[in-house]
Amino acid sequence: QKEVEQNSGPLSVPEGAIASLNCTYSDRGSQSFFWYRQYSGKSPELIMSIYSNGDKEDGRFTAQLNKASQYVSLLIRDSQPSDSATYLCAVGNYGQNFVFGPGTRLSVLP
Amino acid sequence: DAGITQSPRHKVTETGTPVTLRCHQTENHRYMYWYRQDPGHGLRLIHYSYGVKDTDKGEVSDGYSVSRSKTEDFLLTLESATSSQTSVYFCAITPGTGLNTEAFFGQGTRLTVV
Secondary structure: OOOOOOOOOOOEEEEEOOEEEEEEEEOOOOOOEEEHHHHHHHHOOEEEOOOOEEEEEEEEEEEEOOOOOEEEEEOOOOOHHOEEHHHHHHOOOOOOOOEOOOEEEEEEEE | OOEEEEEEEEEEOOOOOEEEEEEEOOOOOOOOEEEEEEEEOEEEEEEEEOOOOOEEEEOOOOOOEEEEOOOEEEEEEEEOOHHHHHHEEEEEEOOOOOOOOOOEEEOOOEEEOO
């Protein structure tokens, strides 16, 4: 059974701080890794994808992947109250079937 | 906007009745998916389709069936609804194939079985 684990939170950070969200996965054959943001009552929205070891930056977001440790993280710099949401980690392979983690709820305090 | 429309958006139904949820896409993507989302479980795959009349089971397929007679429509049927199927249901598409696939979701359907 392929598993993706995340701390459920809530993770609370003050406005302007760096929020660090973590995800571990069990399938060593995984090739693609995604972070989704989901506001309460809304659908998941893709914010980052990463496929190679290392860092990938997009604006205030940085995804980090370490396949040897089976670990992927998302850093949000200069956190804003509008970043308050649940962040879902998803892991995929050539078989097209993503496995999602349970999500981490982030609260950015003004 | 990935051009995905789910209907209905909300539904309340009684235990034992059949229910069909519809997912419609406007961009002829080959792959379509149905997920359910429950607190503490995240998104779990129910069924997916890789083409017209080509479907396969996901992680939590018991009690559900699907059909895809046209590229643009993917239907999810609860054959005899139970309270355990109260959930939020999301349809998704993946525009690409192979490694660089990113999923995009519809707005969701909130289903309550009473």
